[in-house]
Amino acid sequence: MAVTFNVRGAPIGWSAIAVALLASMGGFLFGYDTGQISGIQEMADFVSRFGTEPPDGSVAGATMSFNKWLIGLIVSMLSIGTAFGALVGALLADKLGRRYAMFVEVIVFDIGVIIQVTSFNAWYQVGIGRLITGLGVGALSAAVPLYQSETLPRQIRGAMVGTYQLFITFGILVSNCINIGTRELDNSGSWRIPVALGIPFATILGIGILFAPESPRWLVAHGKNDEAYRSVAIVRGAKREDSNPWVEAEYSELISNYEQDIKLGAGSWLECFKKPNRVLYRTLLGIALQAGQQLTGANYFFYFGATIFSAVNLQDPFVTQIILGAVNFVCTFLGLYLLERFGRRVPLIIGAAWMVVWLLVFGLAGTLGGNPDGTVTSTPIGQLLIISACFFILGYASTWAPGIWLFCGESFSRRTRAKQASIATLSNWIWNFLIAYFSRPIADSIHFEYGFVFAGANFLNMIIAYFFVYETADLTLEGVDQMYSDPNVKAWSSAKWVPEGYSTRDDIKKSEKDADDIAHIPDNREDGTWKAKPDPVTGEERDNVRKHPETKIETA
Secondary structure, eight states: OEEEEEETEEEHHHHHHHHHHTTTTTHHHHHHHHHHHHTTTOOEEEHHHHOOOOSOOTTTTSOOOOOOHHHHHHHHHHHHHHHHHHHHHHHHHHOOHHHHHHHHHHHHHHHHHHHTTTOOOHHHHHHHHHHHHHHHHHHHHHHHHHHHHSSSHHHHHHHHHHHHHHHHHHHHHHHHHHHHHTTTTTTHHHHHHHTTHHHHHHHHHHHGGGSSSSHHHHHHHHTHHHHHHHHHHHTTOHHHHHHHHHHHHHHHHHHHHHHHHHOOOOOOOOGGGOOGHHHHHHHHHHHHHHHHHHHHSSSHHHHHHHHHHHTTTOHHHHHHHHHHHHHHHHHHHHHHHHHHTTTHHHHHHHHHHHHHHHHHHHHHHHHHSSSTTHHHOOOHHHHHHHHHHHHHHHHIIIIIHHHHHHHHHHHSSGGGEEEEEEEHHHHHHHHHHHHHHHHHHHHHHHGGGHHHHHHHHHHHHHHHHHHHHOOOOTHHHHHHHHHOOOTTTGGGGGOOOOOTTTHHHHHHHHHHHHHHHTTOOOOOSSTTTOOOOOOOOOOOOOOOOOOOTSSSSOOO
16 A cells, blocks of 8 residues: 555645655756855965966966956856757656656756866866756756646645755755865865765766656656556546546546647647737746846855855854755745745745845845945944845745745646747756856956945846746646636736636635545446546536546547
8 A cells, every 4th residue: 555645635645745756866966066266266276276377366476366257157158058958958867758868958957077087287178067957957957846836736736846945945055065075185175075076966967866756747648548547646646547536637637638639730840939828928938037046146146155254353264054955955944834824925025025125135135334445344334244144045045045046847838848848948958157257347346336236136026926936736737727728817917827626725625635535436337437426516427437547549
């Protein structure tokens, strides 16, 4: 008997949790690569090998250092690769399936790691390695939230898709800890070890995903109906041979929606930019939100945290980086709760406002209490900078960090979901590159006033979230599509929209709780099927007769 637990009356298999966490290792790799470079660029062996000029640009024989534009390029090469990888990720996910696409992307990631750790004196080899690693990470960033949102039951979809961001923060924290453990080595092991450890972490995902169920939506689209039924059964904690009402209902809905998609034809890249059913609206909103996530300023701290706080009169800026990483990781758990408890819109609006406040504190403290050269000698001001950065990370990690990946996983059109997710993710990586490449030179020029720039960006994020983001909590992916297709629904009133037959979103939850009794009704017919109680909302008789997965659908 499969082990299950209930969420709002709906049976969920523990296997669904395992699937979500395993796939989220793709996010871990992203976070691990993001976090490690912040400390590595400060390590003596790395600087002496790949630095290109003396500290003052003229003294011969002095310890080498990085030109600020060169280190920006090395850091941002990951983002250049991820931008291209995000587009390739959609093609691979649609062609190979979500699981095998992730397996291939892990191999690409490993190749990039190998190129980096075999570098000796050529900075561009490190850059090329980060570029290739980025290809793998970028493709995973498109495939993982897509796979999770298509495979997991809607009752846990918000929290479980949010684990992708949780694992990003976990990767950042782990890389910070490894950096502080190897930085005292007086050889290349100080930076080679953190980079090389990416391979065993990637192997967990690459091997494990082969044993996970494939996306049932992808399987139905490729005529593999029996496997699709099995995939739905696995995450519900049911056996393939059982006539489980939850599995029957979800499988039937998959078949029905696919039949509708067949009549409409295959979704193309061009269709992502067409107006009907607000497809263009959702594409542009995804682009804006992913850009907004980067412009929150979080990666400014993650990429250059050790450098930022080395100017704040601290004996060990690496410790501060770990503190920020720990706050980021822990507060992401809060985000998983908030996005399930309060929906998607409200956390994004309040989160953006919260970040505005603390970035203003950060900018004012550094500007008014710092020196003209960007250093801070006052201990209270230094402490205030660290505290404001931590409170900023709290707001980011609990709202915009997981919330935007969740949006991309559940808000796009069924027929173009993978392509729209890739386009939106491409926006994330383009802005990631711009932040990584230009932050060091900008911060060297305006110092802590950089916080004001990000405060302004977060104010704009708050406006966008209020006027354009639709509430998708408690809806199936198909229900989300119906909501966006309703011309009478506006973003600020979207929380009141419900599918036909329901009065409120609470009615959907009540329906799920009442249906828990149905899940335990024994077979009451000679043919092994069962008859359900009347629908608790509409009062209609529900006669759930199994649709045999073996029945193939004619494809266009």
